[in-house]
Amino acid sequence: EQGRLDLHPLVGAYAAERLAAQAGAPAQLAQRHAEYMAGELEGLAPHAVGDVRRLLQAVDPELANAQAAWGRALAAGRADLAARMVRTLWAWFENRGRQREGITLLEPGLALPPQGSAGRLLHVRLHHGLSMLHHRIGDNLRGLAVAETGMALAETGGDVEAAIGCLLNAGTCHYEMGAPDKARALFERALTVALERGPPQCLAWARGNLGAALTDLGRWDEAEELLRTALAGSRAVGDHYNTAVHLINLSAL
Numbered sequence: 001e002q003g004r005l006d007l008h009p010l011v012g013a014y015a016a017e018r019l020a021a022q023a024g025a026p027a028q029l030a031q032r033h034a035e036y037m038a039g040e041l042e043g044l045a046p047h048a049v050g051d052v053r054r055l056l057q058a059v060d061p062e063l064a065n066a067q068a069a070w071g072r073a074l075a076a077g078r079a080d081l082a083a084r085m086v087r088t089l090w091a092w093f094e095n096r097g098r099q100r101e102g103i104t105l106l107e108p109g110l111a112l113p114p115q116g117s118a119g120r121l122l123h124v125r126l127h128h129g130l131s132m133l134h135h136r137i138g139d140n141l142r143g144l145a146v147a148e149t150g151m152a153l154a155e156t157g158g159d160v161e162a163a164i165g166c167l168l169n170a171g172t173c174h175y176e177m178g179a180p181d182k183a184r185a186l187f188e189r190a191l192t193v194a195l196e197r198g199p200p201q202c203l204a205w206a207r208g209n210l211g212a213a214l215t216d217l218g219r220w221d222e223a224e225e226l227l228r229t230a231l232a233g234s235r236a237v238g239d240h241y242n243t244a245v246h247l248i249n250l251s252a253l
Contacts, residue, residue, distance in 0.1 A: 004061065030072045034081050037062075037069035042084040048091035049161075049201045050238045059092045066092075067105060079112050083122035087162075090129030095241075099133040106130060114153060121158045124150055128162035131169040135176070144173035164190050164202040168209050175213065184213045204233030204242060212249045223253055 007015075019025050040062070047055035059066060066089060073081035086106065093102025106126060114123040127150025134143035147170035154163030171186030191206040198206070211226030231246040 002061075031076065031078075033065070034069040034072040034076070034078065037065055038073065038081040038084040041066060041069075041088040045087040045091075048087055049242075051240055052091065052095050055088060055091060056095055059088065063092075070105060070109075074108055074112065077112060079116070079122045080118035082109055082112065083118055083125060086122065086125045086129055090133060094129075094132060094136060099136045102133050103130060103137075106133075117158060120153060120156050124153045124159050124162045124166070126150075127153065128159075128165040128169070131166060131173070135169060135173055140173040140176045144170055144177070147173060160193070160198050161202055164194055164198050164206065167193065168205055171209060171213075180213060180216065184210070184217075187213055200233055201237045201239050201242070204230045204237070204239065204246075207233065208242060208246050208249065211246075212252075215249065215253045220253060224250070227253065 019029065041059075044055045044058050047058075066085070070082065070085055070089065073079075073085065086109065090102055090106060093099055093105070106129060109122060109126050110130075112119060112122060114120050127146050131143045131147035131150060134140070134146060147166045150162065150166035151170060154166060167186050167190035171183040171190065174180075174186065175183035187206060187210040191203075191210055194203040194206045207226045208230035211223045211230060214220075214223035214226065227246055227250050231243065231250065234242040234246055
């Protein structure tokens with residue numbers, strides 16, 4: 001009725017036993033499983049900046065599969081597969097409030113070398129996600145260090161969203177640690193990058209962060225213009241989460 005099939009544990013044990021008896025079959029099957037799940041998770045990534053409920057509802061019943069696939073991709077050194085999974089995975093852990101579990105699962109991915117296009121892509125996406133997860137648990141010092149490493153990789157990372165995200169996360173960590181000037185400089189830099197080549201959601205993120213920072217500096221007219229533009233941008237791309245954030249910041253203004 002839920003659209004899923006169950007396998008009786010006794011049948012599963014028998015199938016695993018038969019599989020283990022076939023030379024090379026377990027490793028081949030593990031790779032196919034990781035490849036399949038990478039495709040599934042990659043397909044959910046756009047919902048991380050849209051109606052995140054669709055991402056959460058899809059990952060919830062597949063979490064064990066997703067975790068197994070991630071581990072198998074790392075064990076096989078498949079940065080290409082891990083890069084396809086990471087955006088959805090860190091969004092799930094962030095939005096489910098399970099940030100520490102997400103950090104524990106994802107951090108081993110940093111051991112893969114940031115070489116080749118797949119390795120660089122994995123690392124900039126991974127640094128984006130991990131810096132956010134560390135910030136969410138209040139570890140802004142670690143979040144800043146991770147974001148700054150991601151910023152250094154961003155030019156060759158091949159993911160503009162992750163590059164802008166690292167800039168914004170670094171700024172947010174600075175802000176939380178009492179360095180508003182450093183934060184504002186990073187928000188302005190992120191806005192410049194977003195205006196030049198960023199996806200629409202990133203432009204809204206950057207305007208929203210800078211608007212919030214200018215509010216605290218008393219530059220209210222500039223802040224309001226940025227926040228209203230950010231609100232329109234997030235609404236246009238269906239980003240429910242940041243639509244709410246901009247509304248909160250406008251009410252604070």
